[in-house]
Amino acid sequence: MNQEEVSVAFQELIDGHSYNPHRCLGFHPEDKVIRFYRPDASQMFIEVKGNIVETKKVHEAGFFEYSIDESLQSHDYRIFHSNGLLSYDPYSFFPTIGELDFYLFSSGTHYQAYKILGANFAEQEGIKGIRFAVWAPSAKSISVVSDFNNWDGRVNPMRSLGSSGIWELFIPDLPEGIKYKFEIRTADNSLLIKSDPYAFASELRPSNASIIANIENFNWTDKVWLEKRIKNKGVSPLLIYEVHLGSWKKNDGQFMNYKELAKELVSYCTHMGFTHVELLPIQEHPLDESWGYQVTGFFAVTSRYGTPKDFQWFVNYLHNHNIGVILDWVPGHFPADDFSLSRFDGTALYEHADPKKGWHPHWHTYIFNYGRLEVKNFLIANALFWFDLMHIDGLRVDAVASMLYLDYGRENGEWIPNHFGGKENLEAIEFLKHLNSIIHQKFPGTYMIAEESTSFPKVTMSVEEGGLGFDLKWNMGWMNDTLRYFSKEGIHRKYHHDDLTFGLIYAFSEKFISVLSHDEVVHGKKSLLAKMPGDVWQQFANVRLLYSYMICQPGKKLLFMGGEIGQWNEWACKGEMEWFLLQFPIHHSLQTMIKDINHFYQNYPALWENDSSYQSFEWIDFNDRDNSVISYLRKGKKQCLLCVHHFTPNFYSDYFIPLKNVEEIREVFNTDEERYSGSGKNNLSIERVKDGINILGIKIQLAPLATMIFEVTFTNLSN
Known part of the structure; x- marks a missing residue:
């Protein structure tokens, strides 16, 4: 560079809009000089071949030079950062990201973008350090600001890598645990201080700096589980315990660590018979009251409960004790916090520019621009x-x-139709298909589950068959109809009988999970127990009936924490599950019933084998609305169960069920047992009703507000 070019480069750095600081700074053997920028410093020392030497100040703004000869190599010298850290010069390295990475990212198919963007441990020219990289195509300049440079955006400007929109800087010798952000100068010269979208760790709220974390050196020991889940998917029971880690259990009112929670959850889920936990979002989020659904750190586990390695330990421990881990994931929107994704480089980068597509009026959050390939890549890679x-x-x-x-x-006028004039978000639909396809390709044996509340078709059909490609869909219709029915007094339920039976019309149109989720025990909706009508005995009996009814229905199962112990109060995200209730026998007996029927579910394949097929279900009687009773068969490959549900508090000593050709029958579960605080109306013997030699059905004791399950064999294949 000639002196005029150097002067121009100096001024660009001073003004804060240099797109290539390496052109001027760092090791330049062609000019026989090393250049440094230390704003406001009066002098600067460096280490050259082990000796501390002083550099020459050549500009009052803080530019320094050190003259070199041909014998000096780029890694023969080191610099001192503002905090005293001695390291190699960040401006003596070539770019660390290649053309293939640019191509894949801009095409929306860089499936390991998290290993390129963010703050990754890397080795460049034999030197270990951190590669900082961020996508911000409209920025005028970007700097890494951190502990090590006193958060001064002038010290470590990044290099723009052509038309990719990616800015990069390799800084050697930085340790794990360093806090950092990106200082972004926008096109209108505004300065934004942003957390790293790809950061692996973050400060505990209310602070929000990103943190350097090495997450690729954890010693996993769950190989057996990972292999087993491929074989077991779709042919094993799935019984999910939905958990909010911050309010499940605490230590003296304080959050527990991921490791502590892992041990407690394994013990509890194994005892209670749950196969998986589903965690409300554990991605970093600033607001406790959002429950994690307003995410600011998509690649970072929340620091409320520990570090990324702590969470890896959590998953590894659960796997080694045969408990699966499902996460809630929020690709539909993101919050407007100014330190996060919103208008990241001064423009609508991750969101749509038009608020009719880019702003969510209900949640006051931004909506991702699914049509922008780099945004789609961000979400799929996440x-x-x-x-x-x-x-x-x-x-x-x-x-x-x-x-x-x-x-x-x-409302009308507040949205923009697609190019066919319809209301479907075609870009989001394509994103979901791409997402599910690549996950099933790369991670067979895993589940993609949709919380989808409309009648949108083929949610769980494969992409090849024209579907969205999800494995399972929450059955919101079943949940809403069922809870509405259970809110009615027993005497009135006969007028709402269709709420029970309607769901079976569409039960096999998708692969469903029946859910009693967190959304139904907040915002004035009451806890499961408090929703139930009648006196206290009837309320508990109704919860036993509700849960056992869900267990018997087709589809997988999910229960939110607290329902199993009969909490009276709604869930409070800043509180703790009301474990003290278990000292009262009626609460303890409810928990016992749920434990027992969970293990019963796992041990009786008729309840989960092929449960998304109509062949696994057969109505016996769905029309006894006067008595509010339904009965049906659940069919497995080698097993058949008769499920009878009675939804009133009345007792009938000889209730007839039309079940022909019964060879053998025995009651195998009854929620009215005395040890469950029921009335003890068991069926120790069952009368078979005959017409001559033909068996027409059976007579049973119909327990009040109860589920009765019978194992049945027939004299021939059809009953």
Whole structure:
């Protein structure tokens, strides 16, 4: 560089809009000089071949030079950072990201973008350090600001890598645990201080700096589990315990660490018979009251409960004790916090620029621009990250309906139709198909689950068959109909009988999970127990009936924490599960019943084999609305169960069920047992009703507000 070019480069750095600081700074043997920028410093020392030497100040703004000869190599000298850290010069290295990475990222198919962008441990020219990289195509300049440079955006400007929109800087010798952010100068010269979208760790709220973390050196020991889940998917029971880690259990009112929680959850889930936990979002989020659904750190586990390695330990421990881990995942929107993704480089980068597509009126959050390939890449790489480096077993995708429809939560005139004139968000639909396809390709044996509340077709059909490609869908219709029915007094339930039977019309149109989720025990909806009518005995009997009814229905199962112990109060995210209730026999007996029927479910394949097929279910009587009773068969390959549900508090000593050709029958579960605080109306013997030699049905004791399950064999294949 001639002196005029150097002067121009100096001024660009002073003004804060240099797109290539390496052109001027660092090791330049062609000019026989090393250049440094230390704003406001009066003098600067460096180490050259082990000796401390002083550099020459050549500009009052803080530019220094050190003259060299041909014998000096780029790694023969080191610099002192503002905090005293001695390291190699960041401006003596070539770019660390290649053309293939640019191509894949801009095409939306860089499935390991988290290993390129963010703050990754790397080795360049034999030197170890941190590669900082961030996508911000409209920025005028970007700097790394951190502990090590006193948060001074002038000290470590980054290099723009052509038309990719990616800015990069390799800084050697930085240790794990360093806090950092990106200082972004926008096109209008505004300065933004942003957390890293790809950061693996973050400060505990209310602070929000990103933290350097090495997450690729954890010693996993769950190989057997990972191999087993491929074989077991779809042919094993799935019984999910939905958990909010911050309010499940605490230590003297304080959050427990991921490791502590792992041990407690394994013990509890194994005892209670749950096969998986589903965690409300554990990605970093600033607001406790959002429950984790307003994510600011998509690649970072929340520091409320520990470090990324602590969470890896959590997953590894659960896997080694045969408990799967599913995470709630929120690709539908992100909060407007100014330190996060919103208008990241001064423009609508991750969100749509038009608020009719980019702003969610209900949640006051931004909506991702699914048509922008780099944004789609961010989300797909994020999902893959949790499977790849955190070994999770599934993602439950939150608020899918809000993604599928352009008019979701909007009035006429507040949304923009697609290019066919319809309300479907075609870009989001394509994103979901791409997402599910690549996850199933790269991580077979895992689950993609949709929380989808509309009648959008083929949610769980494969992409090849024209579907969205999810494995399972929350059955919101069943949940709403069932809870509405259970809120009625027993005497009135006969007028709402269709709420029980309607769900079976569409029960096999998708692969469903029946859910009693967190959404139903907040915001004035009451706890499961408090929703139930009648006196206290009837309320507990109703909860036993509700849960056992769910267990018997087709589909997988999910229960939110607290329901199993009969909490009276709604869930409070800043509180703790009301474990003290278990000292009262009626609460303890409810928990015992749920434990027993969970293990019963696992041990009776008729309840889970092929449960998304109509062949696994057969109505016996769905029309006894006067007595509020339904009965049906659940069929496995080698087993058949008769399920009878009685939804009133009346008792009938000889209730007839039309069940022909019964060869053998015995009661194998009854929620009215005395040890469950029931009335003890068991069926120790069952009368078979005959017409001559033909068996027409059976007579049973019909326990009040109870589920009765019978194992049945027939004299021939049809009953």
